Amino acid sequence: MEFLLMNHPLDCPICDQGGECDLQDQSMAFGSDRGRFTEVKRSVVDKNLGPLVKTVMTRCIQCTRCVRFATEVAGVQDLGMLGRGSGEEIGTYVEKLMTSELSGNVIDICPVGALTSKPFAFKARNWELKGTETIDVTDAVGSNIRIDSRGPEVMRIVPRLNEDINEEWISDKTRFCYDGLKRQRLNDPMIRGADGRFKPVIWRDALAVVAEMAHKVKPEEIVGVAGQLSDAESMMALKDLLNKMGSNNVWCEGNGSNRDADLRSGYIMNSSIAGLEKADAFLLVGTQPRVEAAIVNARIRKTVLAKQAQGWGPDTLLEIAERRHPFSSVLLNAKNPAIIVGAGLFERKDKDAIFSALETIAKYANAVRLDWNGFNVLLLKAAQAAALDLGLVPESENSIESAKFVYLMGADDVNLEKVPADALWFIKGIMATGVDDWKIIRALSEVAGVKLPYDTLGAIRSRIKTVAPNILNIDEREPATFSFSIKPESTKKMDSAPFGTAVDNFYMTDSITRASKIMAQCSALLLKK
């Protein structure tokens, strides 16, 4: 204890780690109340690790946890130990930023205040914070998190242990997106007037206008798009509302015109995230786990024994399907081969052909058995799986082109160029504070004369139970009952266009992260090529 504290500064009153510091706890329990060290304390120059991690290197006790995390879990050899004796220090050797998507975790790992959160620096003390345990929505992984708030304000996000999903890590996007919650919010309903400006109105007027518009158009011209951050309750209400009005053109963004919601195994991670560790060969198709789901990437990395083949287009995939590629023998020899398909492929026209090629591969590699299901789809957006579970699939593929009335429930990433210019709009942002989306839809249904039969959260959940009971089993993974073996064969041809990237910018993928200043800094500094 005395040796540890010898070179550790007495920073506790001005240190962000104060109150949740392992060294502080230890010295409170076992430490002496006075030191015998009379020399000068050593000082170490602070390192610049980027916009997320603040360093005060004199506080470092050289436990090397951050170094081991970076090399073993995050897979970047950025940090290391330099020098020896009292000159020993943690650093990047040359001035360099930490480029990992998981770099924020070194803040949690550091047992002292050497690595702390830069955006959270001097904002609050941890004993003032109230934690709310919840689930992350910035990607489709669903990392377990705790949101710490002080009063009504979100102050920080920290991970929560869940061995089946995120272990104890979260990605930087999850951890630091919270300042986006505080900017660019829609607090009141607004209607665009004749002069083209938005004017705040009261809810009753807004709903009346929307209901009137919805009745002006034909039922099949009504289109509903649920945003990527929508909750299952709102999506259920949206689908019920549109169905009651006579339209069935409702989907969730990210799923595109994908209409395969019949077989759950076609859109979920069948082997489970934790199950990926059992795999011994990976075939990644049209996906970049590092940016699409950084936590899943860490899992795959953990299973380092596996060999990976990342083809660059449908040609390679076809070669593997026809067993002409050297990788097919790897798949054949593997005991638990895992195929991971990116959800970016949902947007492609030749999706069915790609999936049937993958199914051929899965069949000959014996990837789907009773004890192992290695056919995985890696979704991109938080709401996607629930939307497909609830059956939010468009009736016709080109519904958006003939739409006259579009209900965008927090959907920001819909390509609106195809919508005819004379369409009447109803855009509703995700960030209406204090009002749940399903309540708005419920109110709208009453104004529009197609009243939905639920008034409470309990009632809407029992409605969900009749459609997709698995959604209500919180914290439980519901495996798919049927695999693709009962799916009809597709005869379509694959397009030879290469698979695009589904996520261009890891740090900005939805309305919250796009509004976040920290994420903007990250993309400016870390994605600089």
Next chain:
Amino acid sequence: MASSLRHGLTKARSHILSRTRWFSSQSDALVEAKIPEVGIISGIPEQHLRRRVVIYSPARTASQQGSGKVGKWKINFLSTQKWENPLMGWTSTGDPYANVGDAGLSFESEEAAKEFAEKHGWEYTVRKRHTPLLRVKSYADNFKWKGLPKSEE
């Protein structure tokens, strides 16, 4: 004074008895509804009698602290009505239970928390507790002989 007290007691009792009868008339129901004794007797306002609560065990902190305080069970009242009071900038709430769960209620076991919630007539859901998976690891394994080196393909 004494008579009014007795009167109050009989009133509370008859209230409970009427409740019991009301529940017993539905005795063929699949789920047996429990009488929220404590809730009724302690004079808790009607709108707070049957609340939805979540029983959970707080996760270990993400930072590297010891695990001495882990394993307790808490009741969360799912209260979200909070605002910044314009007078002083303090946080106000319209929910009398807003700070009760975190500050006042802590249980040794899941069952104790459930029993407490039942006594008060709260409709609860229990969140699963996540515990770390301990894998046996040894530093020496890094240097273990793993067979002849495989030839690179």
